[in-house]
Amino acid sequence: MFVSAISFITTTYYQKDSLYSLQLKDKGKFLPESKDQELLELIDITHVIERDLLPVHPDAKLKDLTNLVKISKRNIFPVVDEKKALRGIVTLDDIRDIMFDQSQQDSVFIRDLMHSPPEILLATENMQKAMEKFESSGAWNLPVIENGIYLGFVSKSRIFNAYRKRLIRQKQD
Known part of the structure; x- marks a missing residue:
């Protein structure tokens, strides 16, 4: 029994997760540590994508972008x-x-004005990973791509609204 106790203490000191938790993590399954994380995981990233941002082509000129600014309600293109x-x-x-x-x-092209976004979200990523990218980049809006194709943007405020709605729905149940 003494050897078993020492073995258990040594193992838990160096490895915080159980064997079963490690197996789930290896399979890519997320184990929420709190109710907040569990609730956040219920939000699918594809359901909070905003598609109302007006795209512009890299070969377009500044005047084309200026025309988009006139009709857009957003400040990211x-x-x-x-x-x-x-x-x-x-x-x-x-x-x-x-x-x-x-x-x-007529002389300035969009390709000369554009820059890389601070981070890019993949449509297949979970919401926990998305929130980590928001935190590390300090951004409020991040683009979402799937198989190299642009889908739209996700904003922190949209995620917070979806979270709030889920929380209200959960309290009602």
């Missing part, structure tokens, strides 16, 4: 090529200084 692949993003802050400069309207 995904740069998407003809194969629907995300090439970068342009924000309103990126073009604010040159947006109304007529001399640059």
